[in-house]
Amino acid sequence: MENGEQETGSGGLPGSGGLPGSGRDTGSGGLPGSGGLPGSGGLPGSGRDTGSAGLPGSGHETGSGGLPGSGHETGSGGAQSLPRDEGPMRSEGAMGSEGSKGPVLELRHAAKSFGAVQALLDGSIELRPGEVHALVGENGAGKSTLVKILAGVYLPDAGALLIDGQEVTLHGPAMAQAAGIAVIYQEPALFPDLTVAENMFIGRQPLRAGRRIDRRAMRAEAAAIFARLGVQLDPARIARGLSIADQQVVEIGKAISLEARVIVMDEPTAALSAAEVDRLFDVVRALSASGTAILFISHRLEEVFALCQWVTVMRDGKQVLTQRLDGLVAGDLVRAMVGRELAERPDEAHGTPGEPLLSVERLTREGVFTDISLTVRAGEIVALAGLVGSGRSEVARAIFGIDRYDAGSVAVCGHGLRRGSPTGAMAAGVGFVPEDRRQQGLVMDMSMQQNIALASLQRLQHGGLIRAAAERTLAKDWADRLKIKYGRLKGPVSMLSGGNQQKVVLAKWLGRRPAVLIVDEPTRGIDVATKAEVHHLLLQLARDGVGILMISSELPEVLRISDRILVMREGRLMAEFAHSGASEEEILSAATGQAPPTGSSGAIN
């Protein structure tokens, strides 16, 4: 019954202009402020600023369901209450069945943790037919986890997922698909050897007499869908060699053929050119106009404003803001994304940088990164900031010689490095702590002792044999220096905690006494205490004259320990900040391609 109403309501689609808002307001019941929803557009700056400055702890908006956070709301003044009230109002709307335009999909207070890591603390989202809802947040804010819950890949530890107001549990992607939820990933997983049409209809191909596949009908159906989307794609060609944009179109076509009512797009534009983004937007608008609910995830805020009607901002695993986009500006979103308590300034003094140790000149790898020049001096920590996928790790891999580069040069202590030779880079004194320590940093089945010794075998061998005593001494020495907590030196490294594993990787390289150390996400997925130790260790190394190039997606970490910050976006260096002259907002703005929000830095710092 509700459904019928909701459908009719959404038929008017563009109705977002004000109708749905009011509908929701009714749903919210007693909330007085809600009438002023549009009003919030009027005073975007003031109220929210106070919010982020005054309540850095976040979580208050989401908490509205009755969580402790609600106390803040009362405290924070009239204009403030508007956007926040969305939270409670929405969930009550569904429960109280008052909403005239109920959401087709609703996720309430979902939580998910992996071991000790809380990937999602409180994820809530509501998607309505005919609306494009943006989901934004920094790396690690929990967006991907939320998407995977909707996709049926993860089962949430807590919270509820409702489709058409009915609570459902998705055991696996097939169930999500059957429930009408389709997810378009940044890089779709197609069958490269099958045709475009077959990719869309695999397992459901139209049949003719004798249960044979009716290729003609299948291609015609695919062509009809492409025509509806206004894209030109040959259904009969094989998928291998399709551009990412075309692959996404194939996935979208599949979603349409499945009659998906909710389409989740996880950073679909990250790898697209401008023209491809325009085409995708046309497709999304066509879908939206036909009543599909769309969740659109992007780091590019201008896209959010160009395409979406609603936005949800996540931060630190929590929903912190859900609001109509009318009247908001990019700065508001950036502020909501960042608005955490600033990490305390490093107490440890930075030394004065010495000689240049690592010089990278105009490094280019076609299609991956372009014209990267940077210098790391002795005693300096240079951070490479940017969004995931901006090409930071790829630059590091090229410097260390894992990937080849097409142009440019790398020199260590004035001596040029041969491209594509990690051995050469190591001999020149470079160490590399990779992003994925389990896959790339460690040999998980080998002992901690062997892992630490791995990069120093040349020094530990005598007549071609590894001296076990020397190996043990080296391992023991570094394990003690880095305060690694371990059972036995000969125990498998897989038994250690994530933080201690990372220390083992660091120990492996420190055992070589590198001149330059490249660390890629050195503290990802490790606990706070160990994180602080790693920070302390990196600062200590810098004081000892090591040049450190650090890639990190955690802005507080970047601001805390680096001397200089280079920001990459889409394969290029976009900005450089001195340690003292940067705010999170400025870095994030450079990384997302937004002009820095005016007057924001004052509010944050």
Place this chain on the structure above:
Amino acid sequence: MVSRSERPPAAAGPSARRLTERAFRIRESGIIVVLVVFVAVTASVQPRFLNITNIQFILINTTVFALLALGETMVVISRNYDLSVGSVLGLSAYLSANLFGQHHGIPIAVVFLAGLGIGLACGLLNGIMVSAGQVPSLVVTLATLYIFRGVDILIVGGKEVVASSLPSAFLNIPKATVFGIPILAIAIAVVIGIGAYYLRSFRSGRELYAIGSNPDAARLAGIPVGRRVFVAFTVSGAIAGVAGVLWAAQYGTIDSTAGTGYELQVISAVVVGGVAIFGGSGSAVGAALGALLLNTISSALYVLGISPFWDQAIWGFLLLLAISVDRFIAVRLAVALRVRGGRHE
């Protein structure tokens, strides 16, 4: 096809696409070109190569391999390998031919059914271990390669089935011709045609391609991966069983070494015939042509009086060539995609 020319250049990768499409077309027709060139060159040096007896000989020799290649194609397309086909063939050849000695007057059809059954049982075993046991097929079928051969040796011991114990109707199966073409070769061609049509035009057939093309995506798309792979192994085993009976009819003398080493020759034929070694593409017809090409080469070298050493060397060379072509295409594609798919606008 229709819309290709209309596509906006920004969204399309015309050069990369034409490259792939051309490469795949060449891959299918390339074997025939190589075959024709090889036959032409050999015949120009030694016209005897093209006499009817020799052609019949080549066709008959190819039947067993082409049949095995059909089953192997199904398995390889799904990104698996069946290394046990040679041993299954040997086991089936001896046990089925031995039936003639044990039961006088047994109908030939029953013997074929027995061979089919033996092969089916072996294939079931492979299929269960690969799909239910989640053991890599390379390991499973390497193990059953030895196990089935071991069982064969255990049963056969030092004995052998000799041609004199077999009914002449059975031995004449490979010899029957119509218009000079061996009937057996025609029958096998029809079977391969049916197999190719099944793989091309039925959901379960296409799903084998999908599994080989991207196993994870296949699972996400709800394809019953385990069941499909299981069936592929079972069919491959059954086909090897029938091939064993044909082998017996062709050679007449069967001991415990029958079919030794065939598995690698069959996989060679499949790969030379254009089936991607990591699955996802290729056709049963291509694989059969691959088998024909390899047998033609063996025969040509024999006719030309060249040392059999070159036989093996040329097989190896062709295999390298086939894999190089695959690799070349893959690398060219990767480069084209990386440059084109970049974020530089």
